Amino acid sequence: MAVARRTSRDIRSDSRLIVVRALLAAGESTRAALAEDTGLSPATVSAVVGDLLGSGVAAEAGLLSGTVGRPTTGLRLNPDRGRVVGVYVEDRHFQATVFDAALRRLANVHVTAPAPVEAADDVIDRIARTLDTALAEAGASHEDVLGVGVLLPGGMQRPVKSALAPDAIWLHLDRLRDRLGLPVVVDNPLKAIAAAELWLGAGRRCASVVVANLGEGVGAGIVQDGAVVRGATGTAGEWGHSLLVFDGRACQCGRRGCAEAYVGVPGIRRTLAETAPGHPLLDVPLPGFAAALAAAAESGDPAAASAVERTAHYLGAALADLVAIVNPEVIALTGWAAAELGALVLPVAERRVRDDAPGDAAASLVIEPSHSSGMEGIAAIALERFMRDAGLVTTRVLPAL
Amino acid sequence: MAVARRTSRDIRSDSRLIVVRALLAAGESTRAALAEDTGLSPATVSAVVGDLLGSGVAAEAGLLSGTVGRPTTGLRLNPDRGRVVGVYVEDRHFQATVFDAALRRLANVHVTAPAPVEAADDVIDRIARTLDTALAEAGASHEDVLGVGVLLPGGMQRPVKSALAPDAIWLHLDRLRDRLGLPVVVDNPLKAIAAAELWLGAGRRCASVVVANLGEGVGAGIVQDGAVVRGATGTAGEWGHSLLVFDGRACQCGRRGCAEAYVGVPGIRRTLAETAPGHPLLDVPLPGFAAALAAAAESGDPAAASAVERTAHYLGAALADLVAIVNPEVIALTGWAAAELGALVLPVAERRVRDDAPGDAAASLVIEPSHSSGMEGIAAIALERFMRDAGLVTTRVLPAL
Numbered sequence: 001m002a003v004a005r006r007t008s009r010d011i012r013s014d015s016r017l018i019v020v021r022a023l024l025a026a027g028e029s030t031r032a033a034l035a036e037d038t039g040l041s042p043a044t045v046s047a048v049v050g051d052l053l054g055s056g057v058a059a060e061a062g063l064l065s066g067t068v069g070r071p072t073t074g075l076r077l078n079p080d081r082g083r084v085v086g087v088y089v090e091d092r093h094f095q096a097t098v099f100d101a102a103l104r105r106l107a108n109v110h111v112t113a114p115a116p117v118e119a120a121d122d123v124i125d126r127i128a129r130t131l132d133t134a135l136a137e138a139g140a141s142h143e144d145v146l147g148v149g150v151l152l153p154g155g156m157q158r159p160v161k162s163a164l165a166p167d168a169i170w171l172h173l174d175r176l177r178d179r180l181g182l183p184v185v186v187d188n189p190l191k192a193i194a195a196a197e198l199w200l201g202a203g204r205r206c207a208s209v210v211v212a213n214l215g216e217g218v219g220a221g222i223v224q225d226g227a228v229v230r231g232a233t234g235t236a237g238e239w240g241h242s243l244l245v246f247d248g249r250a251c252q253c254g255r256r257g258c259a260e261a262y263v264g265v266p267g268i269r270r271t272l273a274e275t276a277p278g279h280p281l282l283d284v285p286l287p288g289f290a291a292a293l294a295a296a297a298e299s300g301d302p303a304a305a306s307a308v309e310r311t312a313h314y315l316g317a318a319l320a321d322l323v324a325i326v327n328p329e330v331i332a333l334t335g336w337a338a339a340e341l342g343a344l345v346l347p348v349a350e351r352r353v354r355d356d357a358p359g360d361a362a363a364s365l366v367i368e369p370s371h372s373s374g375m376e377g378i379a380a381i382a383l384e385r386f387m388r389d390a391g392l393v394t395t396r397v398l399p400a401l
Numbered sequence: 402m403a404v405a406r407r408t409s410r411d412i413r414s415d416s417r418l419i420v421v422r423a424l425l426a427a428g429e430s431t432r433a434a435l436a437e438d439t440g441l442s443p444a445t446v447s448a449v450v451g452d453l454l455g456s457g458v459a460a461e462a463g464l465l466s467g468t469v470g471r472p473t474t475g476l477r478l479n480p481d482r483g484r485v486v487g488v489y490v491e492d493r494h495f496q497a498t499v500f501d502a503a504l505r506r507l508a509n510v511h512v513t514a515p516a517p518v519e520a521a522d523d524v525i526d527r528i529a530r531t532l533d534t535a536l537a538e539a540g541a542s543h544e545d546v547l548g549v550g551v552l553l554p555g556g557m558q559r560p561v562k563s564a565l566a567p568d569a570i571w572l573h574l575d576r577l578r579d580r581l582g583l584p585v586v587v588d589n590p591l592k593a594i595a596a597a598e599l600w601l602g603a604g605r606r607c608a609s610v611v612v613a614n615l616g617e618g619v620g621a622g623i624v625q626d627g628a629v630v631r632g633a634t635g636t637a638g639e640w641g642h643s644l645l646v647f648d649g650r651a652c653q654c655g656r657r658g659c660a661e662a663y664v665g666v667p668g669i670r671r672t673l674a675e676t677a678p679g680h681p682l683l684d685v686p687l688p689g690f691a692a693a694l695a696a697a698a699e700s701g702d703p704a705a706a707s708a709v710e711r712t713a714h715y716l717g718a719a720l721a722d723l724v725a726i727v728n729p730e731v732i733a734l735t736g737w738a739a740a741e742l743g744a745l746v747l748p749v750a751e752r753r754v755r756d757d758a759p760g761d762a763a764a765s766l767v768i769e770p771s772h773s774s775g776m777e778g779i780a781a782i783a784l785e786r787f788m789r790d791a792g793l794v795t796t797r798v799l800p801a802l
Contacts, residue, residue, distance in 0.1 A: 208633055220726070229625065231728020232609055232766070238759040242722040246646045246663075246715070255721075255757050262647075314647070320656075321643040325621070325726050327632025356656050358639040365633070 013394040056081045077102035082146035086375040096134035099379045107137035120172045146386040147183045149378030192377030194221025194228045199380045201372040206329040214335035218260035259318040276303035290340035312345040316352020323357040332370035414795040478503035483547040487776040497535035500780045508538035521573045547787040548584045550779030593778030595622025595629045600781045602773040607730040615736035619661035660719040677704035691741040713746040717753025724758040733771035
């Protein structure tokens with residue numbers, strides 16, 4: 001990736017994205033309020049609004065009466081400009097969510113296949129059918145769709161190791177595009193959640209936000225100065241595969257000692273197994289393990305409590321590395337830390353972050369649950385891609401595929 | 402730090418910085434060539450060049466004859482616009498380098514005090530005198546100075562632990578400014594080297610560069626999309642205090658297991674001490690230790706070779722964390738890796754980076770010695786600050802102090 005050359009078109013493009021995000025946040029606004037909100041000059045806002053009205057991305061919303069003066073023409077994103085569809089594919093799960101062009105959720109369909117879907121053509125077929133069902137639910141047709149965004153866990157982050165076809169679908173994107181007959185973008189779920197934080201979440205008030213996901217897998221999405229950080233090969237934010245213990249536990253990625261091997265759910269189970277071999281909780285399947293561990297710890301099981309405590313220290317130390325290197329204003333947690341185990345783990349983990357982070361780097365750090373969804377994020381990315389195809393946006397770094 | 406609101410002034414400011422950097426790289430250029438180099442529109446370049454000529458930052462350089470057509474007016478940064486001074490203060494060392502306003506080095510003075518300088522007033526006095534000497538060497542006067550940039554190792558990165566006053570001088574900036582009667586910026590050396598990479602080094606060809614410093618201390622400076630990453634509290638890039646070994650060796654920062662405790666020079670000596678207690682190299686003072694270890698390893702000392710090998714693995718694993726989280730195109734090394742020990746350590750370390758980095762994140766990573774100096778970087782930062790004070794630049798995130 002060479003240095004992006006910024007042209008006057010790019011600068012206009014930036015202004016358009018800024019105004020689109022401001023409209024999204026405000027719901028309805030006016031040219032004057034947009035200039036106030038964004039800091040862009042009234043002339044720039046007028047020009048940008050003209051572009052957005054001309055392309056149908058924004059629409060007039062009737063007269064708004066303010067507190068003083070004459071009523072002024074209201075502006076909003078134009079929900080009827082079209083539809084954007086987010087698709088999530090993992091293992092046997094196929095989910096499609098239809099949004100209007102103001103990123104409001106219209107319909108959601110989640111289909112679980114009765115058996116693993118392995119052939120690429122079968123995966124593509126299932127995606128197409130799930131998407132059609134969701135469009136029907138939303139009362140929308142193919143022609144309404146501005147873009148489709150596919151959330152693909154893992155697959156693009158490293159060479160495909162799984163035999164499961166969904167992970168490898170990004171190798172067959174041309175066939176997916178042909179089959180759908182629609183513009184398709186593919187992105188990693190954490191990049192998508194980061195995009196959602198940027199457009200709709202903590203990124204609206206902070207320049208620097210890290211989304212940290214704690215589930216079976218562990219990773220981060222980084223927002224800095226108005227963009228999701230992608231890095232040279234699109235893998236920036238692979239915090240789960242930063243080191244926690246040199247030559248430590250084997251990680252599923254093939255390396256030893258990664259943070260994921262300690263704070264991913266299988267890693268937490270391994271922590272329990274190390275200190276309490278034969279503990280009955282070790283028989284609980286992974287999807288229910290974090291909740292079961294939390295319940296056991298709360299009901300006074302000392303081995304469970306010890307595994308929770310140890311996990312809190314691992315997590316705090318791993319988050320402190322993010323603070324050391326990225327130094328964000330906000331870390332937004334998703335996965336188990338925001339759900340099953342967070343209440344037990346976070347107080348200790350937060351103390352450890354503040355103790356371990358360099359100097360006062362974590363002094364005003366906010367650690368909070370992320371309320372952003374990958375589906376909203378991938379819809380935002382698909383909408384941004386549509387604006388690019390429409391010539392409205394030029395400079396943002398776009399998803400890898 | 403709230404989200405920066407971008408205004409049309411900021412956009413013009415960005416264009417000015419882009420043109421200044423292009424002029425710096427080109428030496429001499431023309432409006433047409435600048436438009437070509439930067440991707441800015443000819444109209445924008447003309448307006449920006451007008452601003453830069455008006456403020457004296459750029460100057461006309463006579464007629465240049467191209468390969469076709471009429472000769473056109475050449476443009477360059479105006480070296481005579483004034484002088485910029487970089488100052489380095491550490492322990493008993495006081496150094497001042499004078500640059501012209503095209504960032505060419507005019508004079509350098511390095512004074513070593515006979516005894517530790519501890520009182521803030523004494524430090525300030527020595528800075529002032531070193532600066533005056535350097536200005537005299539450069540045939541420049543106080544009135545010529547557009548700005549002074551002070552490189553301050555350590556001090557701003559964490560609470561001051563050292564009793565040495567130079568580390569604490571940033572607490573007395575007002576007094577320093579009063580004494581010098583000049584605009585002063587203070588920045589961390591790694592941020593400054595990163596700025597030098599951005600203005601003059603790898604940042605000219607890549608959007609994402611990390612400078613990694615390996616000395617007694619260890620740290621990184623991160624360049625992303627045309628700016629040095631500073632983070633919420635200005636401490637982004639504290640890679641030396643990211644974790645290598647959970648609950649590992651005590652680090653001088655107070656935490657355990659930091660990368661610095663393994664790949665900083667004292668850490669390397671400790672590695673040798675662990676495997677070869679009583680080894681004669683352990684008596685070599687720190688400043689000469691890396692070179693002595695390299696010589697011993699090359700002459701076949703097995704304990705030295707083993708410490709070098711171990712260090713290479715520590716370094717590779719620690720660099721892989723930077724790749725995982727930041728995913729840069731280039732890692733530019735400075736400190737011992739670029740000097741005494743690099744030839745022995747880097748081949749093994751590079752293999753380890755590529756093995757440990759997630760997926761193909763390091764496949765096209767370039768690891769190279771940094772040719773940038775902190776002095777050039779702090780001069781660039783001081784020049785940028787001057788342009789800000791002159792109303793030419795608005796948006797860049799500036800040094801903390």
